[in-house]
Amino acid sequence: MKNNNVFVITQKEAADHLHNTGFLVLLATYTAIIFASTYMYGSLVHQNNSVLLSSINVKMISLFTPLVSIVLGFDAVVREQKSGSLNVLLTHPLFRDNVLAGKFLGSMLMVAAIIVFSVFVSVGTLLIFYGVEVGYIELIRIAAFTILTFFYAVTFLEIAVLISTMVKNATDSLTYNIVIWIFICVLFGAILKTVVAILTGQTATESVLITQLLNISPLHHYGEAVIGRADLSFMGVNVESTIGGIFDTEYTLTQCLVEFWMNIVVLIMTPIILFIIDFIIFLRKDITL
Amino acid sequence: MLTKREKFLPIVVIILTLLSLIPLPAGADFAQVTVGNDISGKVARPGDLVEFSLTVEKGYNTSKSISVLLFMKEIPDDWTAGIYADGSQVSHITLPEEAGEKELTLKVRVPENAKDGEYPVSIGLKPYGEYISNSDTIYREFAVTVDRDAMPNLEIYSDIPGKKTHPGIPVSFGAFVENKYESRANFRIFLVSKPDQWGVDLLSTDGARITKLGIPAGESQEFEILVNPPLNATEGDYEVLVAACPEKGNRSVFLPISVSINPELSRDEDLSAYVELNSNIVGFEIRPETTAEFEVSLKNRYDQPLKLDLEVLSLPEGWRAEFVNDDDEEERLSSLMLSADEELDFTVKVKPSQNATSGLYPVTVAAVSGNKIVSRQLEVSINNDLENEELLKVDPNPEELTLNPGSSSEVRISIENRGNDALEDVTLEINGESGLSTQIQGFGTTDELEAGESRSISVKITANANAGSGIKEIFIRAKSDDLVSSERSIKVNVEKSSSSGLLGIGMLALAVLVLVFVVRKFGRR
Numbered sequence: 001m002k003n004n005n006v007f008v009i010t011q012k013e014a015a016d017h018l019h020n021t022g023f024l025v026l027l028a029t030y031t032a033i034i035f036a037s038t039y040m041y042g043s044l045v046h047q048n049n050s051v052l053l054s055s056i057n058v059k060m061i062s063l064f065t066p067l068v069s070i071v072l073g074f075d076a077v078v079r080e081q082k083s084g085s086l087n088v089l090l091t092h093p094l095f096r097d098n099v100l101a102g103k104f105l106g107s108m109l110m111v112a113a114i115i116v117f118s119v120f121v122s123v124g125t126l127l128i129f130y131g132v133e134v135g136y137i138e139l140i141r142i143a144a145f146t147i148l149t150f151f152y153a154v155t156f157l158e159i160a161v162l163i164s165t166m167v168k169n170a171t172d173s174l175t176y177n178i179v180i181w182i183f184i185c186v187l188f189g190a191i192l193k194t195v196v197a198i199l200t201g202q203t204a205t206e207s208v209l210i211t212q213l214l215n216i217s218p219l220h221h222y223g224e225a226v227i228g229r230a231d232l233s234f235m236g237v238n239v240e241s242t243i244g245g246i247f248d249t250e251y252t253l254t255q256c257l258v259e260f261w262m263n264i265v266v267l268i269m270t271p272i273i274l275f276i277i278d279f280i281i282f283l284r285k286d287i288t289l
Numbered sequence: 290m291l292t293k294r295e296k297f298l299p300i301v302v303i304i305l306t307l308l309s310l311i312p313l314p315a316g317a318d319f320a321q322v323t324v325g326n327d328i329s330g331k332v333a334r335p336g337d338l339v340e341f342s343l344t345v346e347k348g349y350n351t352s353k354s355i356s357v358l359l360f361m362k363e364i365p366d367d368w369t370a371g372i373y374a375d376g377s378q379v380s381h382i383t384l385p386e387e388a389g390e391k392e393l394t395l396k397v398r399v400p401e402n403a404k405d406g407e408y409p410v411s412i413g414l415k416p417y418g419e420y421i422s423n424s425d426t427i428y429r430e431f432a433v434t435v436d437r438d439a440m441p442n443l444e445i446y447s448d449i450p451g452k453k454t455h456p457g458i459p460v461s462f463g464a465f466v467e468n469k470y471e472s473r474a475n476f477r478i479f480l481v482s483k484p485d486q487w488g489v490d491l492l493s494t495d496g497a498r499i500t501k502l503g504i505p506a507g508e509s510q511e512f513e514i515l516v517n518p519p520l521n522a523t524e525g526d527y528e529v530l531v532a533a534c535p536e537k538g539n540r541s542v543f544l545p546i547s548v549s550i551n552p553e554l555s556r557d558e559d560l561s562a563y564v565e566l567n568s569n570i571v572g573f574e575i576r577p578e579t580t581a582e583f584e585v586s587l588k589n590r591y592d593q594p595l596k597l598d599l600e601v602l603s604l605p606e607g608w609r610a611e612f613v614n615d616d617d618e619e620e621r622l623s624s625l626m627l628s629a630d631e632e633l634d635f636t637v638k639v640k641p642s643q644n645a646t647s648g649l650y651p652v653t654v655a656a657v658s659g660n661k662i663v664s665r666q667l668e669v670s671i672n673n674d675l676e677n678e679e680l681l682k683v684d685p686n687p688e689e690l691t692l693n694p695g696s697s698s699e700v701r702i703s704i705e706n707r708g709n710d711a712l713e714d715v716t717l718e719i720n721g722e723s724g725l726s727t728q729i730q731g732f733g734t735t736d737e738l739e740a741g742e743s744r745s746i747s748v749k750i751t752a753n754a755n756a757g758s759g760i761k762e763i764f765i766r767a768k769s770d771d772l773v774s775s776e777r778s779i780k781v782n783v784e785k786s787s788s789s790g791l792l793g794i795g796m797l798a799l800a801v802l803v804l805v806f807v808v809r810k811f812g813r814r
Contacts, residue, residue, distance in 0.1 A: 010811075011810075011811050014807070014811035014812075015811055015812055018807070018808055018811060018812045019812070042754040042755065050695075051694065051695025051696075051754045052695070055754065106811075109807065109811065110807075113803060113804065113807045116800065116803050117800045117803055117804050120796045120797065120799055120800035120803070121796075121797060121800045123793070123796055124792075124793040124794065124795070124796030124797040124799075124800065125793065125797065126793070127789045127790060127792055127793030127796065128790050128793035128794060128797075129755075130694045130695065130754045130755060130785070131693065131694055131758070131784075131785020131786050131787075131789055131790055132693060132694045132695040132696075132754055132785075132786065132789060133693040133694075133695065133696060133786045133789060134786070134789045134792060
């Protein structure tokens with residue numbers, strides 16, 4: 001019964017998104033960005049790696065994917081609260097956790113749909129236009145990349161829902177989310193370098209302190225797991241690991257997983273931990289208008 | 290009692306005496322400027338430029354700035370003249386406070402049609418300015434005597450105007466043109482006459498063909514006269530006439546040079562009774578940058594050992610000939626000791642001058658013992674139209690390959706020196722095509738490639754992901770200084786993978802299906 005309630009809210013949340021014009025515009029824009037960056041990247045010369053994998057512009061994807069999550073999740077709770085529908089909803093035999101889980105699953109489903117659609121469209125078009133030879137190794141890695149991108153996006157979705165639970169109105173939620181996005185995806189590496197340089201006098205980007213502090217950023221774990229780069233933010237830390245992430249075809253996928261298991265675990269666990277925090281906050285929240 | 294007259298007389302005398310002692314004001318005026326010139330008459334020939342130097346100087350006790358107007362007062366009809374200061378024609382000059390004098394030059398151009406005789410030329414100088422009180426004009430006269438028989442102001446000569454050579458062997462003469470004018474002048478030099486079928490070149494000291502020489506005043510300039518007698522030139526003395534004349538004049542000065550042709554070599558040839566000097570191949574047709582190699586054998590038919598010196602009797606200028614030991618190419622032979630009936634094979638390497646023109650050039654080599662000689666004439670025909678690429682050869686392996694977009698393949702390129710000399714800085718040059726990228730693995734330049742040696746260089750060819758389908762060509766060649774190999778091509782057939790195209794369509798379809806599934810499953814409110 002409880003599961004059925006969650007599914008109903010999930011379906012309702014997904015339907016709300018699908019009927020939203022903004023969602024369709026977002027889907028089209030995101031797909032266009034991924035396609036354009038992949039197509040342009042593919043025309044460059046890639047000496048030592050698979051052309052298909054090298055064509056995927058991970059930096060661009062890591063920058064724009066969080067925006068999709070933010071758009072889907074920034075008003076998930078606060079909108080219902082403000083409109084009063086949350087109070088009405090909870091008059092039914094329904095628990096708060098059902099509401100939150102349903103909303104979260106509904107948005108997660110949309111994120112998955114957008115990412116799968118965008119990656120498949122981009123890679124498929126690239127294969128048709130360029131006619132590059134592609135093997136099962138590349139296809140498996142693209143699948144792994146899609147899953148990692150999904151968890152990366154879900155992290156930001158959970159942050160958006162969490163902020164949506166905590167703030168009083170949707171505008172504040174959007175503002176906070178954008179600030180967090182700019183901080184993590186755009187400026188984190190540069191800010192980190194500057195702060196460490198001021199506090200310790202170390203200017204070397206490969207200093208241990210910087211690499212340790214980078215672990216707080218989901219972007220770091222995503223970048224390292226996919227292409228072996230410690231930081232993908234602007235003017236960030238330019239450190240690369242020996243294995244170029246799951247895109248490095250000179251190593252088997254198992255070797256990559258062994259090397260980057262910590263990053264993958266962090267990418268999977270972060271949304272779960274955030275969900276638990278969100279759940280606790282939502283249970284304690286005063287939802288009166 | 291003194292009369293009134295007697296009283297005033299002493300006073301009048303005293304006054305008159307005092308008046309006579311008062312100095313009168315000076316009445317003479319000094320000239321403001323003076324003009325000095327050493328030479329006021331010169332002999333010239335029609336077309337000459339005559340120059341007179343003059344100095345304008347401030348007058349005595351004049352320290353102020355003075356300007357002087359300069360003008361031609363008298364000049365014969367059709368003559369041109371001008372006054373020059375510091376190389377520029379001037380009509381006014383100013384002598385500043387701190388300067389006392391100024392050097393001027395009067396230049397007079399004698400027309401070509403001027404008749405013999407004396408012609409006056411006069412100029413005027415008129416000082417002016419705020420400090421000038423006396424502005425009398427000063428005139429100076431010069432005379433130009435035109436004499437068509439006068440000696441010209443240039444000379445052309447050669448230290449050695451006569452030389453002996455053999456048919457087909459060029460001979461060069463050093464020659465000089467001396468400028469006797471008082472200023473720098475240009476002179477035309479040209480060939481007046483030469484025997485039929487002879488080649489004559491007028492060359493600068495660095496080997497360029499020249500038609501004019503610019504020579505500073507009083508100096509001389511060297512040039513070279515290169516005379517190339519034909520192979521069929523017969524014995525005798527021949528004259529080549531070269532002339533020089535001022536650039537704007539038409540009076541030439543001639544330099545006859547004499548070339549004596551001696552078709553026979555002068556040395557006694559009776560050594561041929563004892564020694565054979567033979568070569569199966571006596572003529573090669575080559576390009577100037579290649580070396581002709583003649584296999585020569587020397588046999589002593591005498592019943593005693595003979596010491597023989599190897600000499601090159603005749604060789605075109607700038608060429609090089611060497612006697613190389615067949616057993617060791619590093620060894621150069623100069624003299625041999627041949628025992629009775631012994632025969633020795635060696636190679637005569639003839640390296641032509643790099644800028645040798647097409648034609649047949651004889652090279653005479655000889656074996657000499659005392660004053661006896663046996664000689665052999667070898668012929669090298671220079672043909673600049675011969676293909677030279679094969680001296681340096683590139684060979685790709687494979688020559689054709691098929692690539693998918695994004696894939697790459699390695700091609701081994703062999704560079705071979707097929708010449709006789711070592712080549713330095715042999716560089717592999719690749720001319721790619723859009724859609725393909727090439728990368729030389731390792732070094733693309735070989736410091737030295739010995740004669741006959743070959744070197745293999747690996748080149749990685751990558752088809753870019755956006756390379757269009759079809760056959761593309763990459764052109765390669767090797768280069769060392771002026772030597773360039775023939776161009777070879779590597780054909781790259783870029784084929785798009787049809788299976789990946791189908792896979793792409795499948796992925797697009799799957800993406801649409803995912804979207805449709807999500808909409809149908811979750812789209813209903």
